[in-house]
Amino acid sequence: MERTQCPCCKYLTLEDRGDFEICILCNWEDDGQDDPYADEVWGGPNGNYSLSQARENFKKHGVMYNEIENNPSAKEKEIKNLLINAYRKLDLDKSIKKEEVWKEIVYYEESLINERYSSEP
Structure with missing residues (x-):
């Protein structure tokens, strides 16, 4: 990706x-x-x-x-932290399989979008 x-x-x-x-x-x-x-x-x-x-x-x-x-919800902040950690994996560990990290990133991005829509009034 x-x-x-x-x-x-x-x-x-x-x-x-x-x-x-x-x-x-x-x-x-x-x-x-x-x-x-x-x-x-x-x-x-x-x-x-x-x-x-x-x-x-x-x-x-x-x-x-x-x-x-x-002010993001506590759940949104939690997902963002997980997503940031996944992005950081791309830079920190050169031995990882990047396609696996991108799958994780896409998963957390979708989770973040779903959280935002579910918490709208």
């Missing part, structure tokens, strides 16, 4: 860069903004967040938004 890094969380969540795809982990919508412009607020799909601010928010509480705006 080929993927590219999200500019916000840096995990391999996107199919292509700059296609306005929303990252499953951090919720950043990839509008093409990257490091040279990370401190700028472009508005548009990411509202009043600069890429730098979104990155800090992701590090603090697992989503690009301020915690007050988008």
